[in-house]
Amino acid sequence: MRFSCFKNTVLFPIILGIVLVLISCAFKVKKGDVNNGKTQKHTSTSLITEVQSDTSVVVGANQTENYLPLLKGKRVGIVANQTSVVFKEGNSYTHIVDTLLSQNVDIKKVFSPEHGFRGNADAGELVKDGVDTKTQLPILSLHGKHRKPTLETLKDLDIVVFDIQDVGVRFYTYISTLHNVMEACAEANIPMLILDRPNPNGHYIDGPTLKIENQSFLGMHPIPLVHGMTVGEYAKMINGEKWLANGLQCKITVVPVKNYTHKTPYSLPIRPSPNLPNDKSIALYPSLGLFEGTNINAGRGTEFQFQRYGAPFLNPKTMTFSYTPQANFGAKYPKHRGELCYGEDLSNVEINDEMTLKWIIKAYENSTDKSKFFLTEGFTKHAGTAKLQKQIESGMSEANIKATWQKDLDTFKKIREKYLIYD
Structure with a gap:
């Protein structure tokens, strides 16, 4: 209605063009914001300090x-x-x-x-x-x-x-x-x-x-x-x-x-515990959590908990990444506190939808003193089975080890179906 007075003037096309450009720009900015939000949701590794971003999910x-x-x-x-x-x-x-x-x-x-x-x-x-x-x-x-x-x-x-x-x-x-x-x-x-x-x-x-x-x-x-x-x-x-x-x-x-x-x-939106600070650590936790049953530090005492691993007795020629754990929030006495640890930084790795043994196998293979590696009782409790330590020590490949899990996984999936609330 407001543009009716410009219908028969030369200004109308100019003003209409400006309005259309502004609308187009506004749309692009909004669309970009939405896309950025989705990207951050899936790949963010920043500290978890923000509240729930996906408002469609109602806890x-x-x-x-x-x-x-x-x-x-x-x-x-x-x-x-x-x-x-x-x-x-x-x-x-x-x-x-x-x-x-x-x-x-x-x-x-x-x-x-x-x-x-x-x-x-x-x-x-x-x-x-x-x-x-x-x-x-x-x-x-x-x-x-x-x-x-x-x-x-x-x-x-x-x-x-x-x-x-x-x-x-x-x-x-x-x-x-x-x-x-x-x-x-x-x-x-x-x-x-x-x-x-x-x-x-x-x-x-x-x-x-x-x-x-x-x-x-x-x-x-x-x-x-x-x-x-x-x-x-x-x-x-x-x-x-x-x-x-x-x-x-x-x-x-x-x-x-x-x-x-x-x-x-x-x-x-909130750290579930002190040493799971971000999405990457939570995704890596199923794999790196097994290090809790070993003498390997899994990032405790750093700002990259469960995003790196290392120990003084890993071979520095092959494990070229190094760091020194120190007492911090959530880790008063981290493994190898104050000692230079050689290992691997995983903070930028791509995470597949699986729990992997490749890092614990690599660490064991590159240990200069394998007698220091496993804390047998603790590792068995974390793994849930005494067999896994023996399989790693014997040199079994990850694929062969995971094949031994399959029967139990298939059985569990059938039981799990009875109790699911969500698809």
Whole structure:
């Protein structure tokens, strides 16, 4: 309407042209921003400090309308850490505990897993009980004197909420905590509410399957090293396979993630633990995590945790990359602290959808003192089988080793199908 006065003048074509150019430029800028966002989502290796970028994926915690009715009028305990957040508009979030308190939910206590409620404790470090300075709620550690809630700590609760971000690897201990909480709740006849979150390594299944004689807190059940399940799906499997003591069943309600499948790329908005700082480290963790059962440093004590590996006894002629681990956030006593380590930088490698043995085999082959390499008990717990160390020591190729996993992987995939929530 505003351009009608220019219809019969020479200015109209000029002004119309300017308007069209401006619209075109605006469209190109917007399109470019969208493409950049997608690129960053899939390939970013920067520190995880931003909140959830893909707003189409709605985590369980954000669906308050689906679970607040289950908590109203109940005495609530919650298993949570720094990843237990509700995402907000405007690039922000609130902790699930603060969110529930604002809705007048009667939270009685918080149970914290490995790394603590705020996620700043070293791997394996004992976490003490305490009090949250913000809310004054008691915090009971599940990675200290007790790894399972006692009946005494549950007696004043009507329901327990579990909301922790996992990374889909068997020896990542949050799913062991899940088992212990489910078992305690089943024994106390208390229901659990599980607020599900995406699995960033949920798009494939790989690795050796745990043999039950090697059961530990680093692996409690006969599942592959990379299991391809969310916490909610895994909880269903624990119940369905009767893995709780005495065949008990825990009453669980899972709030699923919306707009999510196992093929959906998902960049974790918050470090799930101190030494998984970015997408690259999380993708490499299934492969480099095996170094935790050896004398090889896997980047702890640097800013590239699980993106490099090295040791003083690796051959510097073939392992030309070097670094010196130092005490830092999340690693007070890293392996080979203050020693020059020779190894390999993987921060720019392309990651296939698989767990690979090529780096641990290469490190073993280039070790100048192979007697120092394996920490046998620790390696067996991480691998879930004593066979893998023997296979590497014997010089078996990666392809031949992985072929020995296939039967167990096929069996697991059939079992897994029964408990899937997502395609």
